[in-house]
Amino acid sequence: MKITILYGTETGNAEMLAEDITASLSAEHEVECRNLSEMDPRAFDPARFYILVCSTYGEGELPASARPFAEAVAAARPDLSAIHFAIFGLGDSEYAETFNHGPKRLAELMAAHGARQVGERIAHDASGGDLAEDLALPWAEAVVAAARERLGEAA
Amino acid sequence: MAQAGEGQRGGPAGRIAIVGAGPAGCYLAQALLRAAPGLEVNLIDALPVPFGLLRYGVAPDHQGTKAVTRQFERLFDRQGARFFGNVTVGRDIALDTLRASHDAVVLAAGLAGDRRLGIPGDDLPGVIGAGRLTRAILEHPDADPLPDLGPAPLIIGNGNVAIDILRLLSKTPEEFAGSDLGSAPGRWLAEGGIGAITVIGRAPAGRARFDPAMIRELGRLSAVRISVGDRGGDADGPEAAARLAALAAIDGHGAGPRRIRFRFALRPVAVEGGARVEALRVVRPDGAEERIACSAIITAIGFADAGLLGRDGLIGAAADAESGLIAPGLFAAGWFRRGPRGTIPDARAEAQALAGRILAALAPDPGRAGAAALAGLADIVDWQGWRRIDARERAAAPPDRVRAKIPTRGEMLRIARERENAS
Structure with missing residues (x-):
């Protein structure tokens, strides 16, 4: 399958996880990894599966590299109804009130323009005991398997 | 490029x-x-x-x-x-x-330096910079010994560093689960006998420097009673409104033994005391002076x-x-x-x-x-040397800690020099 990993990052942690997911999926799939800040919202390709990796910053806001993307989506109002995506969040439960609000906002933004979410939006907690990749890599395998059915053999 | x-x-x-x-x-x-x-x-x-x-x-x-x-x-x-x-x-x-x-x-x-208050008495024993105190609590190998803060320390500053210090001084031992707080600073915090902490800001609350999330986090402390004094003015923008909302959310929080009091728009003019700090003299917005008694002053007003x-x-x-x-x-x-x-x-x-x-x-x-x-x-110490120190610190961590920091240079150097396989 053709997969694009898109990361929204502020500290670089989401970028590192996106690179890990890219490395993990590359054995069996054609995977590219890009910063959300460089993604043109009109360039989404229905033949590709999009995996978004996003953190939260400040008062539950999108991280720095996702903000230009959100603004571009708001301006371009793209029709994403043929686009399938999954989303993984990075957060810190020390900031309980805004925990994982960034990825939630991003998922809502995609859905608001018709994009279809595959799988659950799950979140890693930086104040928890496990490593993000231990949670994200099995999740990525699962959402890719689910996406294969949705996108069909054409992908 | x-x-x-x-x-x-x-x-x-x-x-x-x-x-x-x-x-x-x-x-x-x-x-x-x-x-x-x-x-x-x-x-x-x-x-x-x-x-x-x-x-x-x-x-x-x-x-x-x-x-x-x-x-x-x-x-x-x-x-x-x-x-x-x-x-x-x-x-x-x-x-x-x-x-x-x-x-x-x-x-x-x-x-690494702490900015000084620049007022009379700012060099009295019992006035300690936030950086100096943080290094002692975090077991920096060149840190000064942990100081005596007495029962009623006062924190000057309204940034995240001030809030960090306030939170560390306010937590119970159980609230440090999952941290890397060391055993010596842990004992020092647990046995410090602090009854009241006053936090003083020069600016009105809306123009304070802390992140609202840092303030809201205080609302989870179990052993405190928080009161927020006069904010010194209304919000003049969304960021100020967020700060004031966070402060409003913690005002009145808790019924614990440790009293936390936030006060704003107070200008420090002198530190008073004899052999050590006894009080901070401040000027209120109306121009009146006030003497606030305290057992230590922690300055968190920036680094230098x-x-x-x-x-x-x-x-x-x-x-x-x-x-x-x-x-x-x-x-x-x-x-x-x-x-x-x-x-x-x-x-x-x-x-x-x-x-x-x-x-x-x-x-x-x-x-x-x-x-x-x-x-x-x-x-x-090369990267492999640090890896040996890191491995030792992680292995030595008690059940409720993620690591036990090596607190001295000598011990760090000794571990860094050890062969990975001594056999």
């Missing part, structure tokens, strides 16, 4: 030394090696251990904030950066020697140059310090360049821009010695 990859005849595409292995230095090394993987990047730190502020500034109960450390581990494990710990530039090796042996040198040593590396002269003489270039082949980054403002993500953004400028200006000279200029120094 400069060309990436190997230089001619297989040598490195340039040799860069970065002084300071904290977030500014590590983010810069990361950005340099991403853009030009063939570079030789040597990170030098005065401490035997890397990561600077992440290890000795970020609070022990904010492990999530320290998670960027994992990126920096990869910098050394996979990107080829080299670590030279326990090397003080200016003492163990001259800055000029470093410059002669590298195509570029970047000073990213941070700002501690006189390292002749920063004043270097930054002052630079034609355009804002660009990061302070002399031919010599750059500055992070707080060392811009002063004590900006967050960890700010350091990343700055590093990415500065890496581009350094590479654009780089004129590699294959005759330079690079890391070989550091090789002969005594007691260097």
